[in-house]
Amino acid sequence: MTTFTPTTSEEVLSTVAWAVAEGSPLEILGHGSKRGIGRPLQTEHTLDLSKLTGVTLYEPAELVLSAKAGTPLAEIEKLLAENGQQLAFEPMDYGPLLGGEPGKGTIGGVLGANLSGPRRLKAGAARDHILGINVVSGRGEPFKSGGRVVKNVTGYDMSKLMANSWGTLAVFTDVTFKVLPAAETEVTLALRGLLDDGAASAMALALGSSAEVSSAAHLPERVAARVADGALGSEAATLLRVEGFGPSVAYRIAALKTLLGKAGPLEEIAGEASQLIWRDVRDIRPFADGSEKPVWRVSMAPFHAHQMVLTLRMQAAVSAFYDWQGGLVWLRMEEGDPEAALLRGLLRKHGGGHATLVRAAPAHRAALAVFEPQPPALAALSQRLKQEFDPKNILNPGRMA
Missing domain, CATH: 3.30.70 (Alpha-Beta Plaits)
Known part of the structure; x- marks a missing residue:
């Protein structure tokens, strides 16, 4: 088996072009944090993008960030946090669930798997925040879509098309995302002891209110003990997250308490403790x-x-x-x-x-x-897309179907 480790987009292009010419399929890999998802691949060669790294553009005032596809997500999130910003869709990390290290996912993998987290209720997923891409198709041809501003789409939105394609249509070399300011204050309201049906009703009531709940999750009995290093205890926990400016969060939490006061015991969890809970929910830590x-x-x-x-x-x-x-x-x-x-x-x-x-x-x-x-009908459309972008079935063959 040969592993190719390009450091530039030109090297990615030449590798894919060689694979097309030889009719030799490639496994497309970042750091491998999601390698265990999908059907096992039987490829002789691997295209490892872990050396294709670096933030190529970051303009905090313009709310835009571009990076090479193999750039670790953890590195990008650290840079954004230093500037009071975030990827609002809160991309999850599959690493711990699949037996790997946390923090190994890449920014290209974020779009390839269309990742999101608990905030998806309010912010959407990766595809809703992508502005532009540079890719190499399975034909061995480079192309780009979108750009570095929010209003840039004419014709087909290829950037969104590539979301959730799991490396089967094209190889990302550079991606551009919209970023947003991070919330000043975060508070989680936890209702304790509800059964699943009661939790469903409580979450529906909260989401239908004017409290602007950004995340809502329910951890049944015993599952709750597996997040935040056991800080929640084993009793079932129905979690409602409210984010924003301090006075606004306090007002909305008070409104939720009034609304849900009869549903069961209530508990407020703020700051880093709240963040830890939602990070563990996001990454399926239970x-x-x-x-x-x-x-x-x-x-x-x-x-x-x-x-x-x-x-x-x-x-x-x-x-x-x-x-x-x-x-x-x-x-x-x-x-x-x-x-x-x-x-x-x-x-x-x-x-x-x-x-x-x-x-x-x-x-x-x-x-x-x-x-x-x-x-x-949808399977036929997907097959036509695969045929258009990767007619020789070079990229991650058989991973999705």
Whole structure:
């Protein structure tokens, strides 16, 4: 096996062009923090972008940052924090869940996997903040889309098209994101002891209010003990995050207390303690146990989520917790079988949704559809896109389908 480690976009281009000419597929890799997601690849060569690093443009006053694709996300977040700014979509770190080190994800991987975190309710995902890209297609051709200002899109928005493509359409060499000021104050209101159905109702009530809740999650009994180094204890915790200027946050927290006062015991968590809780929710720390027990990422309508989980628990041993007001459900299958047919069948019965197998033994990943199977019309469109951008199936072949 040959590993190519380009340091410039020109070297990326020459490597992909060589692979196309030779008909030799490439595994596209940053630091490998998400390598375990998708079907296992059988490629002879690897294109390692970990040396393609560096922030190429940062203008805090213009709220814009450009960086080479292999730049560590941790490095970018540190730079932004020093200037009181952030990537508002709060990209998650899959490293700990998949048995790797935290902080190894790259900015190119953020867009390739369309990452987001608990703030997605308010801020969206990576695709909603991308301004421009420079890439090399699977034809061995360079192209760029977008630019370095917010209003720059004419014709097709290729930047958004590349989001969630997992390296199967093109290789990123440089990406440009919109950045935003970080919140001055952060406070989390925790309701304790609610069951899943009560938590769903409480989160819906809070999100429907004028309190501008930026994140809403529910950690059932015992799951809560696995975040923030156990600071929450084992009792179920329904978490509502409010961010902004200090007086505004205080007013909105008071309004939430009045609104939810009868739902159960309330607890305020502020500052770094709040940040730690949401970072652990973001990075699926409750299930980052060093095992290969299958973990599913399920996206569905919040109203149906707890009902689906209840039905699933009647047929399989499963642990669960909820983010995005219940619109994102993390499931760990405790007996080692992913139960893919059962889970996807229940999704169809409970309003539909998408289930992605984000952790499993290689044998399970090879045998199952890791990503949600697409309806025939959408699958045909995806195949036409693949044919247009990577006709020889050079880039991450078979990872998604």
